[in-house]
Amino acid sequence: MAGSIWMGMTWWMWLWVPRGRPSCSGGKRWEWIFSRSLLRLEFLSHPVPSSRPIVRLAPSLAVSPPAVSVVRRDCERRGQEAACLSAALCFRATSRTPGRWDRRLYLQFAASLDEWTAGARAAFDGAGQRLAPRRLRLTVGNVSCEQLRFHVLDTSDYLRPVALTVTFALDNTTKPGPVLEEGSPTSIRKLVPFSKDCGxxxxxxTDLVLRATMDIRGSRKDPFVVQGRRxxxxxxxxxxxKENAYNTSLSLSFSRNLHxxxxxxxRGRSVKxxxxxxxxxxxxxxxxxxxFQTGAKVTFLLEFEFSCSSLLSQVLVRLxxxxxxxxxxxTLHDNTAQTSAYxxxxxxxxxxxxxxxxRYEVYPYGTLPVGPGPEFKTTLRVQNLGCYVVSGLVIxxxxxxxxxxxxxxLSLSQVITHNAxxxxxxxxxPPGPHAHPEELQHAGRLNGSNTGCQVVRCHLGRLAKGTEASVGLLRLVxxxxxxxxxxxxxxVVSTFELGxxxxxxxxLTDASRWSESLLEVIQTRPVLISLWVLIGSILGGLLLLALLVFCLWKLGFFARKKIPEEEKREEKPEQ
Known part of the structure; x- marks a missing residue:
């Protein structure tokens, strides 16, 4: 039969050949299946190699210290303070293969740190994130170990542990050796957490305490006045x-009128x-x-500038x-500090x-046509020479x-405005009696204290830096x-107030709040001249003219001088 041979037996037979792990030697594979009274021998048609020893590896990885301290640095690597660690990588080899065979074998392994993470926060001493493959000699039944030294430079990502991964395999490059048992591990991974050093x-x-002070003070009744100070x-x-505060943050907010x-x-410049x-x-x-470690303290100096575009009644800084x-x-109440000033x-x-x-001169009746006097214009101007954008001004x-x-x-005839x-x-x-026309020689001035005033109130528009608003007042005399x-x-004194x-x-300061316009009025009177004075003046003038003519005549001013040609003509007829 080509398929199988059955032989009945009444005795026990024990022979074990592992299924699935045959060794190759060029012959046929035989598989024995046993029962208490029956022995079945199956002949398989594919080739079956000769057997090799089978071993099982039990790896272990122990890191010392077991956690990375976020605070403490116990060594220096690459010119920086670092936390140094050591990992003991151990292997125990076992085998159930009977017989005599060489129980010495070699193992090749490679190690890496945070292999799937960008950036080198941890590295092996004298190497990088990856350790070059190494060869380790093992003996079946014994434990062999290798020390892996590494360090951690950056502990900012303390929530994610450092991953140490070791991959290994039997090294049969020099001569044929045992093989690993099916299911035997080929890698080991160790996560090294971070220690917060909090017991x-x-x-x-923790207990965070925050305090803040401002160098200006002002209340609603007595606000601080921002003048040249910016x-x-x-x-x-x-x-x-108290204990360490991890991922400490300081939130700052301030009012819109500050930059x-x-x-x-x-203080505490070592605190980043x-x-x-x-x-x-x-x-x-x-x-x-x-x-932010226990007992740490840091002081900040915050310098603000007043905004030129946003004007508010209060400055506010909150941390x-x-x-x-x-x-x-x-203890949460002192985690917030707020300082403000009006x-x-x-x-x-x-x-x-x-x-x-x-200046205006008043002429008597009959001198000029009857009617109102001239019209004149008074221009009020407000110019913003500072940086603040102001609004709400009133003239x-x-x-x-x-x-x-x-x-x-005087009477107001027209108002001309620009940005108002x-x-x-x-x-x-007026607070006193009105000025009487018959008593003006004693007044000297006409103003709001002795006359009724026409009041013009103007609300100015928004004034940016370098801009102006103007109001023109036309009045008749x-x-x-x-x-x-x-x-x-x-x-006549006209008063203008800027509020x-x-x-x-x-x-506003007093110097910038008030302005005046003066109009001086002068009254001219006719001069009365006596008739006798006029006649005497005329006669005196005539006598003075006659005396002047007489004097000129005596001096020969009116005698006509002959030219030489005329004298020659007169002499010729006589001859």
Whole structure:
């Protein structure tokens, strides 16, 4: 039979040839299947090699110290402080192959650190992330070990352990040797975690304390006035009073009327601080990454500049410290510091007035046509010479107009505006009696204290740096009033005030708030000349003329001189 041969047997037979792991020698493969009373011999048609020893490897990998300290550095590698570790790689070889054979064998292995991670935070001493293949001699039944020394330079990614991977295989390059048992491991991997140095439980309980002060002070009733000063300084101190604080961050936010000019650590310069700007008025900084150690303290100097475009009534700076470590609720209140001050701005404004007529003469009746006098213009101008963009300015013009009995001596005829809107309000009442036309020689001045004033109130538009707003006031002079009045000379004083709207953040100085326009009015009187004086003057003039003619005649001024040619002509007829 070509398939199989059956032989009945009544005795036990034990013979074992492992299935699936034959050795090749060029013959046929025989497989024996045993039972208590039956022996079956199967003949297989494919070739069967001769057997080789089969071994099983049991690898082990122990790292010392078992964790990488984030804080401590115990060696120096590549000119940098590092955490050094040692890994004991051990192999135990066993075999169930009977008989006599050479139980010495060789193993080849290779090792790598963080093989799937970009960047070299860990490396073998004298090598890189990969260790060149090595050869190790083993003896069946014994344990052989090899020391792998490596170091960790960067501990910032402390949440992800360092992976140490070793791959191995039997080395039969020089002579045929045993083979590995099916299912025997060919690699080993060890994850080395990071130690937070926070006691046996490795849980850090921290206490962050944050304080901040500002170098200006101001309240609602007494705000700080921003004049030529353009900067404000904030000093902040962050301290860790308990265990290590991991991934500590400092969040900074400030009001829109501030610009952050600089953020400088002062004390604790060894603490690394890196900041990012998620928005124009916020910063997010990592402090001492990866760990802000126990007892560490760092002081920051924050320098701000006042914004020229955004004017607010308050400056506000808020800082908040957080970390990935635990902190009890009782100590969270001091993780936030806020400092603020109420302020007002003193802009650099130039308020001026200019008039087209400063002097006016009043002539008596009959000299000039009857009717109102000339019209003149007073121009009010506000110029912004500073950097602040100002708004909410108001010009109030007090124009003397009405005397006793409701008599107008000046009247507003037209208002011309540029970047402003104006409204004419009711007449004001003076604190004393109105000036009487018959008593103006004792007044000397017409102003808001003795006349009723026409009031023009103008709200100016937004003034950027280098821009201006102007208001032109056209007024008429009433000649009738001044012709009836008794005076020689008087001055009409118009007053102009520059103010701000209620609740404004601007504060104006007295020098920039007030302006005046003066109009001097002079009354001319006719001069009466006596008739006798006029006749005497004429007669005197005639006598003076006659005397002058007589004197000239006596001096020969009127005698006509003959020229020589005429004299010769007269002499010839005589001859």
């Amino acid at each position: 046996p439980d490795n849980e850090c309980v 900067k404000v300084l904030v000093t902040a101190t962050l301290e860790n009073r 952050l000019a600089s953020f400088t650590p002062q 601080v890196e900041c990012a700007a998620p928005s124009p008025h916020a910063r997010l900084c990592s402090v001492g990454h990866p760990v 908040t410290a957080t970390s990935n470590s635990l902190e009890s609720n009782e 302020i007002q701005y003193e802009p650099h404004l130039l308020f001026s007035s200019e008039s087209t007529m400063h 109030s013009a007090f124009l003397p107009a009405v005397a006793h009995g409701g008599s107008y001596f 809107s104006c409204a004419v309000q009711n007449l004001t009442e 009433h000649n009738e009033f001044f012709r009836r009045a008794k005076f020689k000379s008087l001055t 701000v709207e209620e609740g404004s953040v601007l504060r």
